[in-house]
Amino acid sequence: MRRSVRIGTVADMILLFTDFGYDGPYVGQLKTVFAATAPGVPVIDLMHDAPAHDPVAAAYLLAALAPEIPEGAVCLAVVDPGVGSDRLPVALAADGRWFVGPDNGLFEILQRRSESAQKWIISWRPERLSRSFHGRDLFGPVAARLARGETPPGERCPDDWRTHPARPGAAWPEEHNAIVYIDRFGNAMTGLRSVSISGSQFIIAGGARIPHAAVFSEVPPGRVFWYANSCGLAEIAVNRGSAAALCELNIGDAIAVA
Amino acid sequence: MRRSVRIGTVADMILLFTDFGYDGPYVGQLKTVFAATAPGVPVIDLMHDAPAHDPVAAAYLLAALAPEIPEGAVCLAVVDPGVGSDRLPVALAADGRWFVGPDNGLFEILQRRSESAQKWIISWRPERLSRSFHGRDLFGPVAARLARGETPPGERCPDDWRTHPARPGAAWPEEHNAIVYIDRFGNAMTGLRSVSISGSQFIIAGGARIPHAAVFSEVPPGRVFWYANSCGLAEIAVNRGSAAALCELNIGDAIAVA
Amino acid sequence: MRRSVRIGTVADMILLFTDFGYDGPYVGQLKTVFAATAPGVPVIDLMHDAPAHDPVAAAYLLAALAPEIPEGAVCLAVVDPGVGSDRLPVALAADGRWFVGPDNGLFEILQRRSESAQKWIISWRPERLSRSFHGRDLFGPVAARLARGETPPGERCPDDWRTHPARPGAAWPEEHNAIVYIDRFGNAMTGLRSVSISGSQFIIAGGARIPHAAVFSEVPPGRVFWYANSCGLAEIAVNRGSAAALCELNIGDAIAVA
Numbered sequence: 001m002r003r004s005v006r007i008g009t010v011a012d013m014i015l016l017f018t019d020f021g022y023d024g025p026y027v028g029q030l031k032t033v034f035a036a037t038a039p040g041v042p043v044i045d046l047m048h049d050a051p052a053h054d055p056v057a058a059a060y061l062l063a064a065l066a067p068e069i070p071e072g073a074v075c076l077a078v079v080d081p082g083v084g085s086d087r088l089p090v091a092l093a094a095d096g097r098w099f100v101g102p103d104n105g106l107f108e109i110l111q112r113r114s115e116s117a118q119k120w121i122i123s124w125r126p127e128r129l130s131r132s133f134h135g136r137d138l139f140g141p142v143a144a145r146l147a148r149g150e151t152p153p154g155e156r157c158p159d160d161w162r163t164h165p166a167r168p169g170a171a172w173p174e175e176h177n178a179i180v181y182i183d184r185f186g187n188a189m190t191g192l193r194s195v196s197i198s199g200s201q202f203i204i205a206g207g208a209r210i211p212h213a214a215v216f217s218e219v220p221p222g223r224v225f226w227y228a229n230s231c232g233l234a235e236i237a238v239n240r241g242s243a244a245a246l247c248e249l250n251i252g253d254a255i256a257v258a
Numbered sequence: 259m260r261r262s263v264r265i266g267t268v269a270d271m272i273l274l275f276t277d278f279g280y281d282g283p284y285v286g287q288l289k290t291v292f293a294a295t296a297p298g299v300p301v302i303d304l305m306h307d308a309p310a311h312d313p314v315a316a317a318y319l320l321a322a323l324a325p326e327i328p329e330g331a332v333c334l335a336v337v338d339p340g341v342g343s344d345r346l347p348v349a350l351a352a353d354g355r356w357f358v359g360p361d362n363g364l365f366e367i368l369q370r371r372s373e374s375a376q377k378w379i380i381s382w383r384p385e386r387l388s389r390s391f392h393g394r395d396l397f398g399p400v401a402a403r404l405a406r407g408e409t410p411p412g413e414r415c416p417d418d419w420r421t422h423p424a425r426p427g428a429a430w431p432e433e434h435n436a437i438v439y440i441d442r443f444g445n446a447m448t449g450l451r452s453v454s455i456s457g458s459q460f461i462i463a464g465g466a467r468i469p470h471a472a473v474f475s476e477v478p479p480g481r482v483f484w485y486a487n488s489c490g491l492a493e494i495a496v497n498r499g500s501a502a503a504l505c506e507l508n509i510g511d512a513i514a515v516a
Numbered sequence: 517m518r519r520s521v522r523i524g525t526v527a528d529m530i531l532l533f534t535d536f537g538y539d540g541p542y543v544g545q546l547k548t549v550f551a552a553t554a555p556g557v558p559v560i561d562l563m564h565d566a567p568a569h570d571p572v573a574a575a576y577l578l579a580a581l582a583p584e585i586p587e588g589a590v591c592l593a594v595v596d597p598g599v600g601s602d603r604l605p606v607a608l609a610a611d612g613r614w615f616v617g618p619d620n621g622l623f624e625i626l627q628r629r630s631e632s633a634q635k636w637i638i639s640w641r642p643e644r645l646s647r648s649f650h651g652r653d654l655f656g657p658v659a660a661r662l663a664r665g666e667t668p669p670g671e672r673c674p675d676d677w678r679t680h681p682a683r684p685g686a687a688w689p690e691e692h693n694a695i696v697y698i699d700r701f702g703n704a705m706t707g708l709r710s711v712s713i714s715g716s717q718f719i720i721a722g723g724a725r726i727p728h729a730a731v732f733s734e735v736p737p738g739r740v741f742w743y744a745n746s747c748g749l750a751e752i753a754v755n756r757g758s759a760a761a762l763c764e765l766n767i768g769d770a771i772a773v774a
Contacts (some may be wrong), residue, residue: 013551015544022280022538024441025323028273028304035271035300036328042551048545052443065541068652070552108382131473133488136326184539184570196353214598215647230649231541280538282699283581283747285561293529293558294586310701324608342731389731391746394584 005093011147014043018135019052019079029136030076038144039210046075046107050181051251053081053173055104056179059169060191063109064231071096076135076143077106087140087168089122091152100143102134105169111162112174118160124153178235179205179253186242188249189235194228197257204256205236206247245250262374263351269405270303270330275320276393277310277337284381288334296402305335308439309509311339313362315438318449321367329354334401335364342389345426346367347380347396349410358401360392363427369420370432372469375417379397382411437463437511438491444500446507447493452486455515462514463494464505520632521609527663530559530587534651535568535579535595543654548590552662562591566697567767569597571620573696575685576707579625580747587612591623592659600647603684605638605654607668616659618650626677626679628676628690634673635677640669693768695721695743696749702758704765705751713773720772721752 014034020026027048034043034104046065049069051057058079069075080102091204092099092107094114103121111117122142129137145153149172163168176191184187190203195202199212203226213225229235237242243249272292278284285306292301309315316337338345338360350357350365352372357365361379371373380400388393389457403411420427434449441447448461455461457470461484465485471483481497482505487493494501501507530550536542543564547734550559562581567573575593585591596603596618607617610630615623619637627633638658645653662670677683692707699705706719713719715728719742730739737756740763745751752759759765 012555013548015548021442022303023305023307024439025305028302029323029326032271032273032304032326032328032331035302039270039300042555044544044551045538046545046548047539047540048543065545068545070548073548084475129404130488130708132485159483183538184537217600227648230646230652279700281563281565282562283563283698287581287584287746289560290529290531290562290584290586290589293560295556297528388746390743394746418527512604 004147005086005096005098006072008149009152010149011041011074012070013074014038014041014094014143015046015069015073015075016048017046017050017065017075017077018045018048019050019058020048020135022048026133026135030140032188032192033136033140034147037056037141038147041147051077053079054252055081055102056081056169056172057163058171058190059106059109059116059163059252061180061189063108063113064193064233066094066097066110066113067232069097074098074100074143074147076139077101078135078139079106080134083134089134089142091120091122091142091146091154093118095165098143098146100139100146105172108167108169110174117162119157120154121157122152123155136233159255177255177257179249179251179255180247182244182251186244187235187237188243189229189231189233190255192234192257193232194234195232197234203234203236203258204258205253206249208247211234261454263354263356263409264330265409266407267384268407269332269356270297270328271332272296272299272401272405273304273331273333274306275302275304275308275323275329275333275335276306276318277308278306280306280515284391284393288398290431291394291398292402292405295298295399299405308337309337312510313337313339314427314434314507315436315449316432317367317430318434318437319447320364321371322451322491324352324355324368326488327355332356332358332401332405334397335359336393336397337364338362338392341392347392347400349378349380349400349404349412351376356401356404358404359399359410361426363430364425366425366430375420376411377415378412379415380410380412397476415455435513435515437507437509437513440507440509444502445493445495446501447487447491448490448513450492450515451490452492453490455492460491460516461494462516463511464507466505467516521612521614522588522665523667524556524665526665527554527557527590527614529590530557530659530663531556531562531585531591532559532564533562533566533581533593534564534625535566535574536651537565538564542649542651546656549652549656550660550663553657557663565711566595569595570768571595571597571618571622571734572685572692573707573767575625575688576620576692577696577705578622579629580709580749582610582613582626582629583748585613586627587647590614590659591665592655593617594651594655595622596650599650605650605658606717607638607662607670608634609634613640614659614662616655616662622687624683624685626687633678635673636668636670637673638668638670658702688751693771693773695765695767695771698711698760698767702760703751703753704759705710705747705749707744708750708770708771708773709748710750711748713750718774719750719752721769722765724763725774726752
């Protein structure tokens with residue numbers, strides 16, 4: 001039985017899921033905000049190479065990672081091509097965890113898969129709000145407040161928000177027939193949960209018809225296959241090689257199941 | 259009103275500003291020193307891709323980031339092409355923050371823009387001082403001492419140090435007409451504070467005459483512009499493209515304002 | 517006099533030595549495990565670009581870094597091309613530090629150079645064990661237990677394990693005549709401790725006969741040399757250049773001393 005988010009209790013940890021990259025001062029400035037305004041709460045880089053400027057791919061990736069995020073955690077998630085536009089900042093309470101970020105569909109898949117989910121539109125604004133770095137100026141301070149056990153500084157959405165047809169991402173499918181992440185070895189995660197397909201099925205990607213294997217060592221070096229990865233997604237890989245290079249795969253590329 | 263650095267009080271956080279990169283054991287060994295000798299003080303990577311071996315560019319970048327460094331913080335800053343030479347290690351108390359690093363001008367711009375600034379020449383030396391990694395062996399342990407609330411292990415400079423003509427960086431201008439940082443998207447930060455130029459002025463860089471825009475979405479995709487970035491610097495960017503690639507910009511390249 | 521590992525006492529820090537890279541969610545998921553199950557223990561990235569899939573090179577690199585790992589630390593080390601095979605998980609107590617990882621020789625060089633070393637075969641298995649990410653599912657939880665002061669969940673090896681001829685890595689030499697790491701500037705660490713060769717000797721690598729220098733500034737720009745690096749290894753470098761590019765060096769390449 002999932003518990004609710006804990007108002008009045010300090011969070012166990014703050015997780016960061018962004019497309020900022022580790023380069024530059026961006027993650028460091030964000031962490032400075034947390035150290036100053038939510039001292040004592042450990043801050044963890046979940047990943048900073050989320051699909052850049054691509055909330056759709058990021059939504060499926062974050063939803064795959066969400067089951068490993070413990071209750072009592074606050075997750076700041078920023079993949080936000082609309083920074084500076086009129087997209088709204090939101091806070092989501094889902095199965096005992098907080099998620100803070102832009103209301104652009106990034107949390108849509110995760111909320112569909114959660115038992116409980118409440119959403120707040122953040123109305124608070126900082127004294128100084130840069131036009132290009134809401135992570136530091138807006139989302140970070142809000143996440144720090146939630147980590148301290150405060151309530152979201154804004155208005156809670158009516159109960160029908162989870163199925164409202166006008167919500168961002170409402171039209172997105174349950175599984176995403178596309179590449180959502182490519183790691184440094186060239187393994188390509190898809191937006192398909194591995195439980196949604198069977199081991200006798202093939203993934204069609206980059207013109208290749210790709211069979212299943214349970215582990216890398218089952219296939220000869222250089223051969224492409226798909227397997228159920230540790231996040232629960234179907235991932236395209238090559239034993240001792242790069243699937244992205246071999247099949248010319250990029251984030252966002254469409255795939256099919258056959 | 260700025261307060262002084264806090265002698266006798268544990269620091270709120272230690273910030274790291276280096277050109278070490280995340281690769282290799284260098285940052286990890288530095289953090290091991292802090293965990294062992296200043297336990298309980300959070301350590302934050304502000305950035306590890308500061309302009310490599312370029313204290314001039316790094317000085318302007320660090321000065322732009324300094325206003326976001328909270329009072330009560332210790333900042334270890336190492337961009338140190340002279341490691342192993344006779345350049346001196348220093349500690350700087352500036353507007354309630356400590357800065358520790360090499361006396362090669364890295365703190366010159368920041369001290370000019372600070373209300374209060376005292377400087378110490380560090381005379382302490384560790385039992386073992388490697389010739390290539392003073393970050394771990396010398397600057398790190400000194401920063402850890404300051405983080406524990408101790409006084410700098412060395413001699414305080416006379417009050418006229420801030421304007422002494424022989425100090426490193428004394429001849430550097432108030433604004434630096436050059437590229438000081440390029441991020442992974444190819445956006446190029448200049449050493450010009452955005453308040454030093456007006457939106458009707460152009461930046462000349464890489465042969466291009468670059469107009470101002472307030473935000474990325476104001477310009478069509480592929481067009482180069484400059485804007486006031488979240489650090490307060492004029493930054494050259496391309497909407498959905500790489501300014502560094504389009505204009506062939508590198509760190510250290512001269513620019514002009516027209 | 518080295519003390520023993522501390523059973524019943526919380527560790528001072530957890531160090532991570534892996535070939536996961538910073539990209540993707542892997543390190544973040546590992547740290548989430550620690551924040552949830554060993555709260556309050558600082559977690560430090562020692563390095564995440566250990567020689568990928570190369571336990572031999574990694575063993576010599578880890579042994580070079582080990583003297584800087586303080587007593588009271590737990591080091592999770594994962595370079596594990598055999599994940600999913602029948603290689604065993606182990607915990608090693610060496611001179612007051614814990615090491616947790618795969619039993620593939622990764623700890624062999626370090627144990628040879630330790631005064632005291634006990635080894636446990638980990639028999640505990642998690643409820644859910646992914647086939648590709650034992651770092652998160654198996655090694656991480658075991659390291660967290662040790663960090664909390666618990667005993668290793670498994671069987672201690674008989675006292676003769678340190679010299680048993682069937683142990684992984686038993687045949688590896690004391691010094692490794694090969695490149696074990698290349699940093700982002702192209703400096704190439706060898707598996708030779710610098711104390712094992714004299715400054716009058718040359719290293720033969722990539723067809724070049726490379727002389728010794730004490731520091732970078734002793735050689736003209738563009739010239740290749742070797743020096744005793746801050747980890748105690750002989751490292752091949754070029755003043756203001758890339759030794760890896762100039763001499764076409766890769767991790768694993770054989771070298772010789774002449």
